[in-house]
Amino acid sequence: MTRPSLTVGQRIIARVKICVLALLSGSAALANPTCKDHWICVDEIRDGDRIELRARNLQEYPLTYTLRVNTRSYAVNGSRTVTRTLNAGGSETAMELVPRDGNTRRSYDLSLEWTVGDQHANHDDYYRYAFPYERGRSYRILQGYGSRFSHRGREEFAIDFDMPVGTPVHAARAGTVARVVKKHDKGCWESGCGNFANYIVILHDDGTTGEYYHLQRNGAFVEVGDAVDRGQLIGLSGNTGHTTMPHLHFAVYRATSWGNTQSIPVIFESADGIVNKPRR
Template sequence: MRAHVRWLAVACVALACVAMGAHAGKVYRWVDKNGVVHYGDRPPPDAKLEGQQVRVIPVRAEPGAMARLRLEREEGMSLAFADNAIAGPVEVLLKFTKSVNTRGEPELPARATVPANGSVLLARLMPVRAGAGEFGLAMEVVPGDPRATPDDIVYGLPIPREKLRVEQGFNGRFSHTDTQNQYAIDFRAAQGTPVLAARAGTVMQVESDFDKAGLDLEKYGGRANYVRVLHDDGTMALYAHLREEGVLVRVGQRVRTGQRIGLSGNTGFTSGPHLHFAVQVNRGMKLVSIPFRMTGVTDRP
């Protein structure tokens, strides 16, 4: 995300703000018992009781931003804040994309860890000297606290034991070759198979409105329905490729080991229905997967 500001004078600052992307997947249309047409982002709770006919209108959905760059005016300067929009910590990196007669306190690039749903002042931006100036900003965001220290525990199974079948493990050559997925496990799972929390934690992020799949990495590599769960040690479990509307938990919800959190599917970069499971941490503004132990799958990393 980027913001551009021009200094009009030393004490007169133009402000810019990068807003979060909209996130809506469906619009519901229904006619009530009086013949009045209604539209909403969720179906009416009394639709069955009143015999209302509800029609679903698909809408292209884009994932919501994890954090928002916000600029506020203060005499002679601008204050750059990071607003965290998810139920878990994120690390942000603020940097100049352009800087004319402008400096930051602290100097940019600047990093900060922003707590769940919290805000942090990243830098004060001000002219170096009297006169016109201009600057542009970009903010990178990575989920997770870089100080996380993983506990040595054994994870439960993310799908029912009777359906257990591993298709790709650690360092799998098909798609487990990058740092985010190196230590992931893919479980074969027919669409609609229950997905279970392999460890207790807090639901940090969800995506449930995507309905496409394929082997075009550029087109589908960055999209899939998923649940990200934050554990007490700061690690994060990723449950990916869930089916459309296959998320059964909400952001901020506390889940227990073995609790049903979703339904498997075939969304994103995939050759067929399966569940992609990984344990990840943030290391140096980079999301990386880490080895883990799981009952009945791997006894040691």
């Protein structure tokens, strides 16, 4: 009944460890880039003994990345850990490495993680979301804001709706589809089960994301890049991933550091009025 665990690589996170033995170079050169999931690359650009690490966003959606470097015989201009948002198709210098001494056996080790969205997203807290199902229907809430079972910390403002497998899922807000996974057909509660979740991630115009989890196999009716309207049918609920029963997990998220996201409170519009704090 939770969104996939960040510790098992689900939730649009990339991790990469690189060790490079840096030998003296006499001229500027671009080494092979380190890329992950066709989303982000870090280029190593050499100019003599100096190294520029340059991040590139390969997609048409903003992403937030964290880059950390550990070095031997290199100094770092600025912080050894940076968290930044790259606009669609953007690139930037993440950090520069400068030799500290005459040792020719220099090396560095870097870690990179990322997620879709803008860490500085300015959410309109007065925006009224639609419930993520067909207008005129209603579904019991299994977990609401702050539920003890699993909606704490980063998932504090997520909602689990009690939906039978195959229930139509509708977009709670307009946006652009940034991620879709629909190939899995397994739900379980053990460690690593989050890897089997089917989901849709919709990027909103303010840089937040609306995310719909545990869809049934082939239960996504949209593709990456599609423009989606509020209330549009986008998929079918299911029971895939880290789950104990069929349901839909929905939340709005803002990107944070190290590939993580933080759910944020939103308000919903229903036939009975405004719902500020969805609870069981």
